[in-house]
Amino acid sequence: MSHLDWRLRFAALSLIWGFSFLFIKVGTDGFAPLQVALGRLVFGTAVLAIALVVKRERLPRGVRTWAHLTVAAFLLNALPFSLFAYAELTIPSTLAGICNATSPLWGMALSLVALSEDRPTRIRVAGLALGFVGVLTVLGAWQGFSGLEPRGTALALAASLSYAVGWIYVRRTLAGRPESALSMTGAQLLLATVQLAVITPVPHSFPTPSLLAVAALGALGTGLAVLMQYGLVAEVGPTTAQMVTYFTPVIATAAGTAFLGETLTWSTPVGAAVVLAGAALTQVKPKPSGGTSLRSAPAPEKQTA
Numbered sequence: 664m665s666h667l668d669w670r671l672r673f674a675a676l677s678l679i680w681g682f683s684f685l686f687i688k689v690g691t692d693g694f695a696p697l698q699v700a701l702g703r704l705v706f707g708t709a710v711l712a713i714a715l716v717v718k719r720e721r722l723p724r725g726v727r728t729w730a731h732l733t734v735a736a737f738l739l740n741a742l743p744f745s746l747f748a749y750a751e752l753t754i755p756s757t758l759a760g761i762c763n764a765t766s767p768l769w770g771m772a773l774s775l776v777a778l779s780e781d782r783p784t785r786i787r788v789a790g791l792a793l794g795f796v797g798v799l800t801v802l803g804a805w806q807g808f809s810g811l812e813p814r815g816t817a818l819a820l821a822a823s824l825s826y827a828v829g830w831i832y833v834r835r836t837l838a839g840r841p842e843s844a845l846s847m848t849g850a851q852l853l854l855a856t857v858q859l860a861v862i863t864p865v866p867h868s869f870p871t872p873s874l875l876a877v878a879a880l881g882a883l884g885t886g887l888a889v890l891m892q893y894g895l896v897a898e899v900g901p902t903t904a905q906m907v908t909y910f911t912p913v914i915a916t917a918a919g920t921a922f923l924g925e926t927l928t929w930s931t932p933v934g935a936a937v938v939l940a941g942a943a944l945t946q947v948k949p950k951p952s953g954g955t956s957l958r959s960a961p962a963p964e965k966q967t968a
Contacts, residue, residue: 669898676891677907679883681914684756684763685922686880687748693873696748697863702877703744703885704856710886711849722850723842731836732851733858738829740855746822753815755925760915761801761935762819764942767908768794769827771945777831790944797937800930844893852885905946909939 690699715722723729751759771791802811840847895904912935919925 669895672891672895673904673907676888676895677910677914679888679891680907680911681760682918683880683884684747684751684760684915685918686876686884687759688751688756688919688923689876690873690880691748691751693868693870694866694877695864696752697745697859698866699748699873699877699880700741700744701856701859701863702874703881704740704852704859706878706881707885707889708849708852708856710882711845711852711889714845714890715849718845720843720846720849722853723840723846728837728840728842729850729854731832732847733854735829735833735837736851736854737858738825738832740852741858743822743825743829744855745859746818746825750815750818750822753812754819755919756923757916757919757925757927757931758801758816759819760912760919761931761938762816763823763915764908764912764935764938765794765798765820766823766826767942767945768798768938769824770830773827773831777835784947786947787945790941790947792941793944794938794941797934797939797941800934800937802934803928803930845890848889909943912939 687699690702694702723732747759747763750762768791771787802816837847892904892907895907916927916932916935920927
């Protein structure tokens with residue numbers, strides 16, 4: 664797909680990740696949450712395995728690297744994929760998509776403590792506060808959170824937090840590795856697959872709609888989307904490529920209302936817009952002072968769904 668204009672690939676990636684929450688909801692209609700998460704990983708790993716063979720790349724080597732990737736696989740894949748699947752048993756896919764958009768807020772808050780190179784600025788702190796207001800708006804805080812399913816919402820927010828913790832861990836332990844992003848992510852997804860395979864029971868049946876949803880979730884939302892994201896990062900840079908994060912909840916909301924008949928109150932889209940505005944502000948970097956910085960890791964998958 665690299666021959667397509669980057670704007671078309673950007674739009675396709677936004678659609679794929681936005682529809683991931685719909686796929687999760689349909690998948691949980693026929694499978695247990697852990698089965699949805701495992702199936703997603705199996706199909707996603709298969710896509711990256713094919714890409715590794717085509718590009719003739721090897722998986723990374725070294726016990727220490729694999730140990731760090733094992734932790735990354737749990738925090739960035741096995742845990743959040745499972746939490747989102749459990750969350751969507753009781754909350755709409757639209758709300759899950761909006762909760763996912765809080766990941767940059769979690770990341771900014773945690774990085775102030777865990778990453779010495781991330782210094783707080785007034786703009787970023789204001790973004791964090793604004794994002795928090797947006798979350799309260801989505802949840803209807805002024806109504807005492809009436810009508811809110813607390814357990815599912817908490818699980819979705821915890822999944823978003825897991826992404827943030829995972830990325831901080833990756834930055835602290837795997838930055839500067841010589842292996843390619845494809846190699847690192849392929850290993851990471853393989854490890855996450857093994858982690859869930861150990862604890863996930865085999866399904867008694869394979870209903871077609873749910874199976875197709877899980878296959879699309881894995882092959883498209885976890886496999887193909889990663890390859891597309893890497894292509895975008897290489898062509899237009901990480902800042903532009905990561906803007907897809909801000910389109911994902913919009914598409915998730917549209918997909919949930921159009922195809923699943925999920926209802927919205929005014930506070931959901933308004934709060935989501937405030938969350939995204941806050942998240943965007945938290946990503947504003949201070950002007951460089953002339954010092955050097957660590958090169959980013961050839962990052963394992965920055966999955967947003």
